[in-house]
Structures are given as C-alpha cells and as structure tokens.
Amino acid sequence: MLWAGTMKGDERDTLGAEFKNAVGELMELLGMPNISDFFPGLAWFDLQGIQKRVKVLAGQFDRIFEAVLSQRLGNEKEGGQTTVEEIKQSLEKEKDFLEFLLELKDGEDGKTPLTLIEIKALLMDMVLNGTETSSNTIEFIMAEMLNKPHTLQKAQQELDKVVGKDNVAEESHIMKLPYLHAVMKESLRLHPPAPVLVPHCPSEDTLISGFRIQKDSMVYINVWAIHRDPTIWENPDEFDPERFMNSNVDYSGNHFNYLPFGSGRRICAGIAMAERLSDPALYE
Numbered sequence: 001m002l003w004a005g006t007m008k009g010d011e012r013d014t015l016g017a018e019f020k021n022a023v024g025e026l027m028e029l030l031g032m033p034n035i036s037d038f039f040p041g042l043a044w045f046d047l048q049g050i051q052k053r054v055k056v057l058a059g060q061f062d063r064i065f066e067a068v069l070s071q072r073l074g075n076e077k078e079g080g081q082t083t084v085e086e087i088k089q090s091l092e093k094e095k096d097f098l099e100f101l102l103e104l105k106d107g108e109d110g111k112t113p114l115t116l117i118e119i120k121a122l123l124m125d126m127v128l129n130g131t132e133t134s135s136n137t138i139e140f141i142m143a144e145m146l147n148k149p150h151t152l153q154k155a156q157q158e159l160d161k162v163v164g165k166d167n168v169a170e171e172s173h174i175m176k177l178p179y180l181h182a183v184m185k186e187s188l189r190l191h192p193p194a195p196v197l198v199p200h201c202p203s204e205d206t207l208i209s210g211f212r213i214q215k216d217s218m219v220y221i222n223v224w225a226i227h228r229d230p231t232i233w234e235n236p237d238e239f240d241p242e243r244f245m246n247s248n249v250d251y252s253g254n255h256f257n258y259l260p261f262g263s264g265r266r267i268c269a270g271i272a273m274a275e276r277l278s279d280p281a282l283y284e
C-alpha cells in the first residue's frame with residue numbers, strides 16, 4: 001500500500017524483510033519503559049541505550065525510504081519528464097500512498113507542496129502507527145474468539161449470511177457485518193494496542209475537573225484501566241461482543257469511556273483504514 005508500485009521482485013522482497021525487522025525492533029523500543037522519560041535529568045546518560053538503538057534504526061529507515069524515493073524519482077527522470085501527469089498515467093491502476101504524496105510534492109495547484117523530508121516523515125508515521133496496531137488487533141480478535149467458540153460461531157453465521165460460503169469477503173461487506181464489528185470493538189476494549197495512548201504534552205497550564213495539569217508535563221491516559229473499569233462496564237474482564245450490539249459507542253473519541261483510538265485533535269488518523277484492516281473477515 002505504501003510503495004508497492006516502486007520495487008519489483010527480489011529487490012522488493014529484500015527491502016521488505018529488512019523493513020519488517022526494523023519496524024518490529026522500533027515498536028519494541030517504543031513500548032519499552034525509558035528511565036530518561038521519568039527522570040529527564042538522566043536522559044543525557046541514556047542508561048538503557050534506547051536512544052542509541054533508535055538512532056541506528058532511524059538511519060536504517062532513512063536508507064530504506066531513500067532507496068524507495070530515488071527509485072521512484074529515478075524512474076520519472078528516465079522518461080525525461082517529471083510531471084505529475086506522467087506519474088498519474090503510469091500508475092492509474094495501482095496508486096500507492098507514495099504516489100499520492102509525490103502528487104502533493106509536485107502539487108499542480110502548488111498549494112500544499114511537500115518536501116522529501118516531509119514525505120519520509122509521513123511514511124514513517126504511517127508505518128509506526130498503522131502496522132502492529134492492526135496486526136495485534138487481529139491476533140487478539142482471533143484469540144478471544146477461539147476462547148469463546150460461541151462468538152466464533154455467531155461471526156461465522158453472519159459471514160455465511162452476508163458474504164456466502166463460497167465467496168470471498170470484500171471491503172464492501174464490512175458495513176453489513178454488525179456482529180463482527182462488535183467483536184472488533186470488544187477486542188479493542190480489552191486489548192487496546194496503545195494502552196496508555198501516546199504521551200501528550202499540554203502547551204499551557206490547564207485545569208481539568210479541578211486538577212491542574214502543568215504546562216510541558218507528560219500526560220498518559222490509561223485507556224486500558226478505563227476500558228476495564230467495573231463502575232463503567234459490566235463484567236469488565238469478560239469478552240462479550242453483545243455489549244456493543246445496538247450501542248451508540250463508536251471510535252470518535254467522544255465517548256470518554258471508550259477510547260481505543262484516542263480523542264481530540266491527535267486522535268488516530270487511520271481509523272477508517274484500521275476498521276478495514278482489522279476485520280478478520282478479510283483474512284479468511
């Protein structure tokens with residue numbers, strides 16, 4: 001999805017493998033409690049060596065993005081022209097994310113030009129936020145359903161009815177599968193891939209419900225605890241998709257008892273895609 005149109009064959013496989021390892025390692029480092037975050041005075045010492053390892057990985061990512069970009073831009077130059085029109089024509093059928101970004105870079109209207117550094121940053125954002133979150137969600141959905149066979153059975157019955165036994169589930173089916181959607185919501189309640197969201201940092205002193213949150217402090221929202229709060233959820237530790245059937249609780253971040261994608265201005269930018277990627281029906 002990100003740049004499939006660029007690399008072919010072996011090159012794509014090698015780069016893909018290197019990329020996958022780097023993503024895995026970076027995710028591990030991001031999830032690691034870092035003493036430097038809690039005692040900023042010690043950050044300089046980088047006691048656990050996390051910063052050092054991240055720097056090495058950052059270089060590795062940069063090389064991968066460079067390779068993809070120079071390949072794509074090189075291809076453009078070979079044709080003698082670097083016009084947006086040319087890119088559009090060559091990839092009319094198979095547009096990947098990079099293609100859209102390059103269109104913005106060379107924006108016809110010049111309103112939103114992007115630099116190559118910004119393009120790399122956007123690719124990085126998509127990779128970090130959009131890969132393990134979705135794959136972890138799928139794994140938890142599968143595991144929960146295997147432990148509760150009646151939920152699996154119900155999901156299968158819904159699939160048989162809406163998709164049909166011999167058909168392949170398509171993206172267009174997703175909205176017609178309310179039970180499966182409830183399964184996904186319930187799994188994200190019990191296993192939010194970002195259990196304390198990402199740290200937020202207020203730009204000014206703020207008063208919330210009588211509590212003063214100091215400017216520049218690091219704020220974690222313990223979504224995991226909210227999602228299992230017995231004063232909010234009945235049998236909170238129980239996997240029960242039914243609780244989301246006929247419920248108006250959604251991913252908008254407006255229901256403060258349910259925030260798997262966060263809330264407000266920094267809410268997840270990929271909810272629509274996550275809904276599609278995390279639907280087990282598409283992985284049958």
Ligand code: HEM
Nearest residue numbers: 129130133134137194197198261262263266268269270274
């Ligand atoms: C089940 C899948 C996913 C979950 C649970 C999830 C969850 C989250 C959470 C909790 C945040 C932080 C929100 C906050 O701190 O308030 C976030 C941010 C973000 N997510 Fe997702 N995400 C998922 C999939 C995706 C996908 C597929 C993409 C893109 C393709 C994506 C792109 C982003 C981006 C770009 C941000 C940063 C937004 C910002 O800071 O303005 N996410 N996500």
